[in-house]
Amino acid sequence: MEIVKNLGKNKKKAGKVTPEERDEIKLLFERKNGLTELFKSLNDVDTKEGNRLYEKIVKDMGEVSTNFQNWWTLKSAKYDWESIKGYSWEIDFETCEIFLVKK
Amino acid sequence: MLVNNIADKLESPLSQWQENRAKSITFIVTEDCQLRCNYCYMVGKNKRSKMDFSIAKKTVDYLINNRETFPEKSVIWDFIGGEPFLEIELIDEISDYIKRITYEESHPWFDSYRLNFSTNGLLYDNEKVQKYISKNKSHVEIGISIDGTEQKHNLQRVFPNGRGSYKEVAKNIPLWLEQFPNASTKVTIASEDVPYIKDSVLHLFSLGIKSVNINAVFEDVWKENDDKLFEEQLIKLADSIIEQKLYKDFKCSFFNKTIGNPLDCILNNQNWCGAGKMLCVDHTGDFYPCVRFAPFSLQNKIPRIVGNCFDGMDHNKLRPFLTLDMSTQSPQKCMDCDIAAGCAWCQAANYDFAETDTIYQRVTYICKIHKARVRANNYFWHKMDRKLAAFN
């Protein structure tokens, strides 16, 4: 599920989460982006130190991605959000609203 | 709902991120710039002073190893010049180090940071700059300074030989907006720019820039009747925004519902200026409360240093910036003003132009300009409210 801050066309409101739940996914979202961009900045993977860092990032990325996916799964079940083929759920971090947005 | 959308647009993206709770760290990576903008407060631009990576590293290490002094959950790493993109390789190296060290140290800032740039836009399409943006896309916020119409922009934003820079900047705007659709621009207004305000803001909207933040300079440049002309321009702008329904998608910082009220000297006494709460470091490793206290930004006074990356923060030197408030710096006319809300101050301008070496003497050269803004703002909202009432 993708998250974007800007709301485009072809969207429909699916529900809302609490600010605390929003903070959970926001943290995961930030961490995921952070790990991705840290990964891009690695230029010493061939070294022992670089390799150690690489392995750590991969492991963390795995954990974050799992938690990220789990959040959507759990919340969609909890709130029973509508699901449409060809659409994905997105969150507005400011309003905590969940939207279905055409892919 | 419509007003909520307008209200949503009243704030620029960065000021919404973490709502004033992020620590802002500014690296003056260079004092060099391709331009010599006439109104620029950086009066000492030069090619000599460039930051070495070791200084940036020492600064970052100091910050993350002193969590008690810097307890904020989030950080904005701000890169400034001169023109920061002249040192994109250095910036890349610093950014990579920041990412790495905050991750390795499990510092909370790894999960909550932004990389912020204010650029003149000339190097925006440069290959290295684009590579950097792509590498850090989800964390980067970039503002390009484009001042409005070509005529207005070229009045002030000029190369050393006096030639205007509009064409070179404007060609990069589409790419910039494609990459940052919600980006804002910072427009500076001095006396000569006033006749072009309305057309400039509308022009920027027409380029697709959704958020235009405009600031009048604090210096003593304002002439007789500038305020009247300023008010006329803002009213014409207000009419255009409302008649063309531009308020749906665009915002201009001139029009804000929170300005123009009296301020309670106790309840509204806080200092809105971030000097002292942010931290700025230059190429020597000296810390300043804001870039405007660095040597190349001051005309009349010696710099206000609040520490350095070797010895750390000098908390005593920082104290005045943390305690400055409206009532302590303002003359009686400001305290008695019925429309004081929204009237800005700049602690560095206070310091540079004060009778003594103090930040506690408010510079009020923009007084009439603020009053003119309030009158135009009242006009705008009066018209908007009626339009919305009719709509509802």
Place this chain on the structure above:
Amino acid sequence: MVSYLIVLLDKNSTSFCYYKNDSYLKSKSELISFELLEEIIIYAIKNYITLNFLYGNQQLPENYEKLIDSIDHEKIFPIKLNQVFTDGIFVINDDEIDLVHSLKENEEINLILRLPKDDLPILSETVNSLLGKFKRLNLSILDIESFTEQDLEMYEKQLKIIGEKVPELYQSGRSFELNFMSDRLNLTKMNNCDAGIKHLTIAPNGKLYICPGFYYDNEDDCIGDLVDGINIKNQRLLTLDYSPICRICDSYHCKRCIYLNNKTTLEINTPSHQQCMLSHLERNSTINLLSLLNSSKKNVEHAVSIPDIDYLDPIDILEEKQKERLNLYLKEKKNSNSI
């Protein structure tokens, strides 16, 4: 309104406060001119101003003393001259601590003890040996700006030792004052140095200064003279209302030394962290003293109650108050932008 003037009789006059005069003792005497002294005295008479004469380490010529005696005044002199003068304010400088033991009991004299930070471990011993020998003791700890947390702890410890001995003096019925401990017992509002407001300094060059510290730091930093008058730029910053930290503070006995403020924070209206800490440790020592006196049923005339607080630096509550106001401001801003 300026009500008294400190007259530096000698370029190398003793210091009597936090500022240092490195030339005291090291250099030859450079007396103020007799003509200028005459002008000052006439000025004081015409303008209802009291004069405090600040001496160097040598006696003045007889004609100077005769001129000084022609007007009501106060003398401030180094303890070295205590054989010459019997009345006035004695200054005990850091290299004169040994002379303390030679002082005889004299309930009328006022003492100023200038103690460097390095001598903190002997503070209580020094003060306790002076108890009973004076009417009033003013303590000026030097090098405050370099105080570490350890120094503050040492100071607190020394105050506690002094505080345990002081009640004995009250029990004996002696009347005395310790600026750092007993002053706060009776104060209900700020009682500070007020340099630049209630008093100014005139130097041997004929120029006026906010206090001697500013003169010794930079002779060009003058604020006028007797002929052209006084011109203090941004004078409001000397007052309590224009000090965000001090105006919320109740360490009323604090000197609020603007010279130190300027040295440490670069703003005359902003005290250093160390100055605030010291004043609050002293304030708390007053609370302890009051408690000891109450438990031994010794009433101190006009003593006021001093509330317990959980901070030593008022900037800590200033930031709290600012955060509260910021949150309120952001909330109001959001509410005002929506219907």
